[in-house]
Amino acid sequence: MAELIRRDPTVVFLHQLLEELQSGQLRIPPFQRPFVWEPEQQVELLRSVRDGIPMGAVLVWETEENLPAYDKIGHHTIVLDDGNSGDGRRVRRYVLDGLQRLTTMLAALVPVTGEPASADPPDFVFDLADGNFTQVPVGTDLSSTPQWLPTRFLLDDELLLDWMEKARAALSVEQIRTIRPLARAMRAYKVPVITFSGGDLGTAARIMKSVNREGTRMSDLHMVHALSWRQEDNFNLTDQVDKLRASYEEFGWSRIKEEAILHAVQLSLGLDAQDEPQRVVRGLAGNRGAIGAMGAGFKAMAGVLAKEKVLGPETVPYGIQPVILAALFAEFPELCDKQADRLRAWFWLTTYWRTLFGRPKVRSVYEHLKGVIEGKHLPWPQRKWKQYEPLPSSLTGFSARVKALGLLLAQQPGADGIALDRLGLDAMPRLISRLPGQRGDGEGGSSILSSPGNRVLVVHPGEVDNLRRTLENPATCIPELCAQHLIPESAAALLHKQDYAGFIRTREQWIGEKERAKEEWARRVFFQGAEG
Secondary structure (H helix, E strand, C coil): CCCCEECCCEEEEHHHHHHHHHHCCEECCCCCCCCCCCHHHHHHHHHHHHHCCCCCCEEEEEECCCCCCCCEECCEECCCCCCECCCCCECEEEEEECHHHHHHHHHHHCCCCCCCCCCCCCEEEEECCCCEEEEECCCCCHHHCCCEEEHHHCCCHHHHHHHHHHHHHHCCHHHHHHHHHHHHHHHHCEEEEEEEECCCHHHHHHHHHHCCCCCCCCCHHHHHHHHHCCCCCCCCHHHHHHHHHHHHHHHCCCCCCHHHHHHHHHHHCCCCCCCCHHHHHHHHHHCCHHHHHHHHHHHHHHHHHHCCCCCCHHHCCCCHHHHHHHHHHHHCCCCCHHHHHHHHHHHHHHHHCCCCCCCCCHHHHHHHHHHHHCCCCCCCCCCCCCCCCCCCCCCCCCCHHHHHHHHHHHCCCCCCHHHHHHHHHHHCCECCCCCCCCCCCCCCCCHHHHCHHHECCCCCHHHHHHHHHHHHCCCCCCHHHHHHCCCCHHHHHHHHCCCHHHHHHHHHHHHHHHHHHHHHHHHHHHHCCCCC
C-alpha cells in the first residue's frame, strides 16, 4: 500500500476550485455521500462568502487510481479530465470533504453551459431591495423582478455588465452601488485546500469518515459503501438500500433511516449492529443477497408491530427494535402465530424495562431472541430485566416512554393509531390546559399538567377543547368515549366536578395499572413459564 502523505494547506480562490470542478480536473468520487443541504444552508454559505467568513478547508485526495467520478453535479455536465500529470503518470484529484459546499457554490455562481444536466435547475439571486440571498422556486421568471440579481453572473464581468445594462432603469442608485462590491467579494474569496497523496481507497474513506462539516458527517452506510465499492462489479450499496427503502412505502416504513437497514443486514451476516465498517464489507462480499432479503424481513416486522399500532418508524420506542425484528424475520421467514406473539411480547418487555436504552450489545440481544424463537430456554442477555419502569410524573418530548403511552392509547377501541404515526407528540395534547385560578396556558405552571394522566390521543390537536367539554359534561360523557381515552369512572366523576387535579391523578394511576397489565401479559407470553 502506498504511503499516505499529507501536504501543507494551500490557499486558492474559490472561483479556481469551481473551474477545476466544472472542467473535471477536480472530481467527485462515486462513494461520496449524496448532496443533502437544505436551501437555508446553501443561502447561509453564500452569505458567508460575501462577508469573508471562512467556510473551512476542502480535503482533496491525489491518486493514480482511476475511480469513476460523477459526470453530473447538480445541473452541470462535467467533462472529466484524463489526469495526465505531464510526466507520464496519470494523477487524479478527488474531493474527500467539501462536496456540500462546492456543489452549492457551483450551482449558485457558475452559469450552465450547454444543456442542463437536470431539468429546471434552481436559481439563487441576490435581492438588491433587502440585501439578502435567496433561492427562488423552480421555473420562476427572474426578469419579472428587476432587483433580483442572479448570483451566477457575479463571477463573470461580461455577464454582470450585460445584466446591469438591462436592469439599470429599474434600479435605484443605491442598489447599483452595491453590485460591484458584492461581485468583488465573491471573486476575492479564498479557500484552504488540504491535499493527501497516496494511500488506498480504504484510507481515503476513513478520512471522509473522520471529518464533520455542518452536520453532514459521513454515515456508516456511506463508509461501508466507499469501502465496498469496486469498479469491476459496479456494486452500489447506497443505491440498493435506497431502492429497498422506497419499496417499504406500501407498508408505511419508507421513512426508516437507511442505516437501520444496514444494521439489520449486519445482524443477518452474523455481525453486530455496531461492527467496524471493514468487517461489514467482508461480510457483504460473501453474501450480497443479504440486502435484498431485508425487503421481506422489514415487511414481516411491520406486520407484527402493526398489531401493536406501530405504523411507522417514528412511533417505535427504540430504533433498534425494528432492526432486530427485521433481521430475525429475514432469517426465519415462516414464523407461526405463537412465535409472532412472543416477538410482540418482547417488544413490550424491552420497552417497559428500557433494556435497549443507550447502546447495548445488539448481537447478544439478537442471539437471545433467535434462541427463544427456536424453542430454547435462555437467560435474558442483559442485567436490566424484570424491572418495569413507570411513566415519569412529567412528560417532555417524544421519548420512548411517551411513545409507549401513545401506543397504549392507540390500542383502545375507537382510537386512531394513524394520528400518532402522522403527528407524533402533537397527537397527544394536554386535555386540561390550565387549572382553575391559574394564569397563562399552563406550560410553565403546575407540574401536574405535564402528568401522563393529562395526555390524550386525538386525530386533530385543535379538537382537544371540544373533547374536554364533552367529557366533563355528564350528559355527553358516554362510557365508550371514556374507554377510548383510558378514563375510568372514578376519574370521569372528578372531571364532571371540574376537579382537574384529582382527575389527572386518578387517570395517571389507572394508566399505570394498564401498563403493568400489558407488561405482565408480555412477560407471560414471552417466557411461557420458563423465566431464567
